[in-house]
Amino acid sequence: MALAAHTVPAAAQDAAPVLPGDPSALTIDTAALAAAAQADAATQATDAGAPVLTDSARALDAAVAATDAAQAEALAGASAIADAQPAPAPDASLDYALAQVDPTAAATPPAEPAAAADDPRTQAERDFDALYGNPQGEYNPVADPTLPAPANVPGGYDPWEKYNRKMHRFNNAVDRGVAKPLARAYTKVVPRPIRLGVSNFFNNLGQPVSMVNALLQGKPKQAAQSLGRFALNTTLGIGGIFDPATAAKLPNRSEDFGQTLGVWGWKRSRYFELPFFGPRTVRDAFGAVGDAPLSPLRRIERDRIRIGLQGLQLVDIRAQLLPLDNLREGAEDEYALVRDSWMQRRDYQIFGDRLEKNGDTALPDYLQDDSNPSVPANAMPVMPTDGAGVR
Numbered sequence: 001m002a003l004a005a006h007t008v009p010a011a012a013q014d015a016a017p018v019l020p021g022d023p024s025a026l027t028i029d030t031a032a033l034a035a036a037a038q039a040d041a042a043t044q045a046t047d048a049g050a051p052v053l054t055d056s057a058r059a060l061d062a063a064v065a066a067t068d069a070a071q072a073e074a075l076a077g078a079s080a081i082a083d084a085q086p087a088p089a090p091d092a093s094l095d096y097a098l099a100q101v102d103p104t105a106a107a108t109p110p111a112e113p114a115a116a117a118d119d120p121r122t123q124a125e126r127d128f129d130a131l132y133g134n135p136q137g138e139y140n141p142v143a144d145p146t147l148p149a150p151a152n153v154p155g156g157y158d159p160w161e162k163y164n165r166k167m168h169r170f171n172n173a174v175d176r177g178v179a180k181p182l183a184r185a186y187t188k189v190v191p192r193p194i195r196l197g198v199s200n201f202f203n204n205l206g207q208p209v210s211m212v213n214a215l216l217q218g219k220p221k222q223a224a225q226s227l228g229r230f231a232l233n234t235t236l237g238i239g240g241i242f243d244p245a246t247a248a249k250l251p252n253r254s255e256d257f258g259q260t261l262g263v264w265g266w267k268r269s270r271y272f273e274l275p276f277f278g279p280r281t282v283r284d285a286f287g288a289v290g291d292a293p294l295s296p297l298r299r300i301e302r303d304r305i306r307i308g309l310q311g312l313q314l315v316d317i318r319a320q321l322l323p324l325d326n327l328r329e330g331a332e333d334e335y336a337l338v339r340d341s342w343m344q345r346r347d348y349q350i351f352g353d354r355l356e357k358n359g360d361t362a363l364p365d366y367l368q369d370d371s372n373p374s375v376p377a378n379a380m381p382v383m384p385t386d387g388a389g390v391r
Contacts, residue, residue, distance in 0.1 A: 158271040158339060167273040168335045174276060175318075180325075183318035195319065197241040202297075202313045204233045204240025206254065206376060209294045213255035217263045225250050254349070256377070258287025262350035271339055277375045279342040288377040292385045295378035313379045342374070 121129075158164060187195065207230035214223035229245040229252065236244045246252065261283050262269075269283035280288075292298055297313075300306040331337040377383065 157268055157343075160270060160272065164271060164273045164339070165335055167275060168338070170275065171273065171278055172334075179314070179318045180322075182315050183322055186315050187319050187322065195316070198312065198316050199320065200233070200237070200243045201240045202316060203252070204230060204237070205296050205378065207233075208296060209257075209291050209376075209378075210253065210255040212294055213257055213260045213291075214253075216257075216260045217255065219255075222251075222253055222255070226253070226255075256284075256287055257290035258284035258346075259350045260290075261287055262346075267350075271343060277380060279338060279374065281343070281346070284346070288380065289384055291377040292380075292383040295376075297378040298383070307381055310379050310381055314375065317375060317379070 190198075207226045211223045211226035211230070214220075214226055228248075229250045232245045232248060232250070233240045233243055236242070258281070266283045269281035272280050272282050272285060274280050274285065297306065297309060300309070328334050328337060
């Protein structure tokens with residue numbers, strides 16, 4: 001009924017014309033507006049999910065929206081500045097930490113340059129050549145053109161190497177099976193003073209040969225010293241067992257006919273290994289034949305005494321060479337070591353005086369020392385010069 005009562009006057013009012021300045025129309029319109037406002041308030045109150053916003057709430061919402069817009073604009077500006085700047089370099093410590101956690105996260109190694117990529121050598125070989133140079137000249141970044149050419153050490157003249165290697169293996173087998181065990185037993189059984197006396201005795205017997213060859217080489221002073229050593233050691237040294245000549249400052253220099261042939265002009269001779277007696281050259285083989293008639297030991301007619309003394313001399317020589325066994329056994333090519341060291345020593349024995357005058361001694365001390373002898377001619381049991389009277 002209330003709705004009908006309200007509807008009828010409203011319809012009537014809508015149908016009736018409204019004149020300007022009519023107070024009844026203004027009154028009716030004000031009442032209608034009041035009724036509409038009450039109806040709208042009731043409708044908003046009955047709406048379950050719609051909040052009622054006041055003027056202060058609307059002002060607060062507008063302020064929050066403005067703040068959010070300002071922050072978004074500031075973030076957009078900072079992002080544009082960051083994009084314009086270059087990216088920072090990676091941190092090595094961070095890469096290391098990542099590698100400890102995840103090996104795949106470590107930084108990849110830098111790519112090799114094109115020259116290194118084309119080089120077939122390993123990195124270690126390239127580093128070695130960078131430090132010490134490459135003799136082939138393929139890669140030598142530290143080469144200095146102002147440096148003198150490297151010294152070239154002449155190798156052994158060995159055209160018979162195939163034969164010499166076979167003979168060297170045979171001599172080594174004899175040495176390991178016979179000579180070396182005898183030398184070790186000799187050093188263990190015989191006291192050192194007696195062994196020293198034996199070495200002095202055989203060294204004294206070689207002084208006449210050294211004296212004659214020193215004269216043939218044009219060294220009269222050295223020949224006189226060898227003669228003095230032989231006379232002094234034979235008399236005061238009781239047959240050469242003791243060595244008073246060394247105390248008298250008479251030097252002990254060994255000379256043989258092979259050295260004499262070298263001084264006379266036969267400077268280069270091919271390497272040649274004798275069975276049982278080891279390294280020689282062709283020149284020294286002829287030299288041994290020339291020394292044999294001058295050896296006092298070979299003048300002994302009784303074979304039992306002569307061969308016994310020669311055998312003792314060979315054992316004594318092998319005992320003196322025992323300290324060099326470790327050097328030989330540690331060599332990559334033992335044959336080449338023996339050949340080259342022996343030939344260098346012979347060159348020093350032949351031309352040593354000239355080298356010493358020029359201050360150009362290139363050999364180590366153990367090769368210059370005459371206390372490390374080779375097998376002399378008087379220790380060889382058979383020589384072509386042996387006559388029928390030697391028994």
